[in-house]
Amino acid sequence: MRIPFLNLAQQIADQKNVLTAAFEQVLQQGPLVGGAFVKNFETKFADYFHVPHCISTGNGTDSLFAALKMLGIGAGHEVITPAWSWISTAETITLTGAKPVFADVDPQTYTLSVDEVAKKITRHTKAIMAVHLYGQCCNMTMLNELARQHNLFVIEDGAQAHGAQHQGQWAGTMGTVGSFSFYPTKNLGALGDAGCLITHNPTLAEQLRRFVNHGGLSKDDHSMEGMNSRMDALQAAVLTYRIDQLNNGNKRRQAIAGLYSESLATQHGLILPTTAANNTHVVHLYVIRTQQRRHVQQKLADAGIETLIHYPCALPFEPAYAYLKHSANEFPVAAQLQHEVLSLPCHPYLSDAEVAYICESIKKI
Numbered sequence: 001m002r003i004p005f006l007n008l009a010q011q012i013a014d015q016k017n018v019l020t021a022a023f024e025q026v027l028q029q030g031p032l033v034g035g036a037f038v039k040n041f042e043t044k045f046a047d048y049f050h051v052p053h054c055i056s057t058g059n060g061t062d063s064l065f066a067a068l069k070m071l072g073i074g075a076g077h078e079v080i081t082p083a084w085s086w087i088s089t090a091e092t093i094t095l096t097g098a099k100p101v102f103a104d105v106d107p108q109t110y111t112l113s114v115d116e117v118a119k120k121i122t123r124h125t126k127a128i129m130a131v132h133l134y135g136q137c138c139n140m141t142m143l144n145e146l147a148r149q150h151n152l153f154v155i156e157d158g159a160q161a162h163g164a165q166h167q168g169q170w171a172g173t174m175g176t177v178g179s180f181s182f183y184p185t186k187n188l189g190a191l192g193d194a195g196c197l198i199t200h201n202p203t204l205a206e207q208l209r210r211f212v213n214h215g216g217l218s219k220d221d222h223s224m225e226g227m228n229s230r231m232d233a234l235q236a237a238v239l240t241y242r243i244d245q246l247n248n249g250n251k252r253r254q255a256i257a258g259l260y261s262e263s264l265a266t267q268h269g270l271i272l273p274t275t276a277a278n279n280t281h282v283v284h285l286y287v288i289r290t291q292q293r294r295h296v297q298q299k300l301a302d303a304g305i306e307t308l309i310h311y312p313c314a315l316p317f318e319p320a321y322a323y324l325k326h327s328a329n330e331f332p333v334a335a336q337l338q339h340e341v342l343s344l345p346c347h348p349y350l351s352d353a354e355v356a357y358i359c360e361s362i363k364k365i
């Protein structure tokens, strides 16, 4: 048996007729960037999450950057961001001229530890970057409370959490602004780069819309400087179709996680993922922990099973942040996770038989 980590080719093959028809429509009607197809997707995405404003962008990293810029964050400011995350959530802070201040994550959920965030707040702090990692929300109730006390913005990074919930509220709708990526491997993925932002705030929505389009709402409108980060109509057409699959895709991911967790529950030396009370996990990644990671990954590879590591190096220890001179004892959880995490295949096209084979292979190891 050969089990790749993801099977995007099968998803594309399955959807070929619908996607081809959608492309035909875009190619005939245009325009290729922005326009009716993009507007249509923005409306559908906003409706899905019951928010008034969705602003499409070129990718999820640009979404985060635009959010930070339009909240006025720049030189002299600090933004608290998890030590355990994808680099976008730190690099976009630096790009604004502000300083990324890393906070360690919770040892159970791997999302921001509220206590650690509280310790890092100074008079320069302007915002908290709340990353809903692996498909599970941060403790937004407590982060929002902390932000309210200290007058901070909360930027939610929902790039791994389309459809996740905390206390019955959608990821991306609880903070000041929610950011999403539609990179092909995400729970809602395009056929290339794409992203968006959602917010309840109409003024912020207009500023974001201007910022990602050279400062204007139309071609020759430049009320300010901005950037070029817009969604292609072809991607919007793909996403408009695929958003209808999101629910079922997430349900299948949850079912697979259930199978893994049941089958592997009694294995010594393995730590399985946990979901915090009041959270609905959409299992973007099913991440186990083992102190014998190299051995387990090699044996699984020998059995034809592809696994990945999210992430091999915690952000404070990346060469890119060497200038901050961080040490492992400042972020004990992230420092440990980087040696232990292993992501098992988990996607809507994985069969029960494949999950069973993966579990059996792990038990043999």
Ligand SMILES: *Cc1c(COP(=O)(O)O)cnc(C)c1O
Pocket: 059, 060, 061, 062, 085, 086, 088, 089, 131, 157, 159, 160, 180, 181, 182, 183, 193, 194, 195
């Ligand atoms: C994928 C991802 C991003 C960035 O999205 P891109 O569209 O690839 O720029 C940001 N944050 C997290 C947590 C991600 O997983």
